[in-house]
Amino acid sequence: MNETRRRVLDALADGPVTGPELAERLDVSRAAVWKHVxxxxxxxxxxxxxSGGYALGGVPDYGGPAVEYGLDAPFDVEYHDAVPSTNDRARELATEGASDVVVLADRQTGGRGRRGREWSSPAGGVWMSLVLRPDLPPARAPTLTLAAAVAVIDAAREAGVPAEIKWPNDCLVPGDGERGGAKLAGVLTEMEGEASRVSWVVLGVGVNVDVDPGDLDGDATSVRAEGGTVDRRAFVQRVLERFHELRERPDAALDAWRERAATLGQRVRVETGSGAVVGDAVSVTEYGALVVDTADGEQIVHAGDCEHLRLAE
Incomplete structure (x- = not known):
């Protein structure tokens, strides 16, 4: 939404206000006011x-302008009814030099999760990717993933769903699912940079919000299925606002992640590229790696598929 249209919208929210008054206040023509309206x-x-002029009677339920209206975070939103992958589109924008842009879609037709796995993205979910140019060294860039997971968890809890984080970036509702609970959301991060700096980061966030339980796969769940408050516009705004609070505060993001983590204190098996690591999850490093206390001593795991086995003794 361009700045003039945003100012028109703010004025209408305080309305009623006449066309001539708007034109004078915004220093545009009356024809321009009409076009913006x-x-x-x-x-x-x-x-x-x-009779007293224009006034704002209601806001759309969803979409780019709806999310931008009232958003207390400096993001522009590019909205699509459907797109193959919000991450693919965000990566295109990143290579073009964009920053602080959110690609938001009602549904994805070719969404994917970690390691290229297919991610079901039906209508009713929140499917978005953030284009970022962080002022962080590459080693600390993983804290952005942690910050995004915290933001999703906090939005879910405000919606009435008691979600927790499974290392590194899965948002779960506690239960008896085979992998430690029912999956509500996931975060997928892509990055380009050099040894000393990050060029760009794309954070893909997928959340089952207003998704019918019958459209969910496997152990997945949704805000709707858990009886939470379903308002996708408010959910997206809260995620973006909370993420913005944390993105330049990696230590705060790490502390918040630890407080919301279901993995710490669990007996885990982490499947890595070099084999399985089994032991007690005891901590997370400042770079987001999982510290596992195994029979052979502590091991630091930077990436892998984590399975909760039971509470550590």
């Missing part, structure tokens, strides 16, 4: 024409 109506905003 019509564009807002096309985007789904209920702009009423009253």
């Amino acid at each position: 019509e564009a807002l109506r096309d985007a789904g905003f209920d702009v009423e024409s009253e």
Whole structure:
């Protein structure tokens, strides 16, 4: 949403306000005011024409302009009804020099998770990717993934779902699922940079929010299935706002992650490229790696598939 249209929307929210008053306040023509009002109506905003002028009667349930309206974080939103992958589109924007852009879609037709696994992305979920250019050394870039997971957990809890984090980036609702609980959300991070700096980071976030239980696969769950408050616009805004609070505070993100982690204190098996690591998950390093106390001593695991076996004794 361009800045003038944003200012028109803010003025309408305080309305009613006449076209001439808007034109004078914003230093644009009356024709430009009319075009902005019509564009807002096309985007789904209920702009009423009253005797005293224009007034905002309602906000659309979802979409780019709806998320940007009232968002207390400096992100622009590019919205799609459907897209093969929000991460693919975000990567295109990153290579073009974009920053602080959120690619948001009602559904993905070719979504994927870690290691290229297919990620089901039906309508009703939150499928988005953030394009970032962080001022962080590459070694600390993984804390952005942790910050995103914390943001999703906090949004889910505010919606009434008692979610927790399974290392490194899965958001679960505690239960008896085969992998330690029912999966609510996941975070997929892609990065490009050099040894001394990060060029860009793309954070893909997929959350089952208003997804019918019948459309969920395996051990997956959704905010709707858990009886939480279903408001995708508010959910996205809360995730973005919370993430913005943490993204330049890696130590705070790490502390918040630890407080919300279901993995710490668990007996785990982590499948890595060089074999399985089995032991008690005791900590997470400042770089987001999992510290596992095994029969052969502590091992630091930087990546892998983690399975909760039982509470550590």
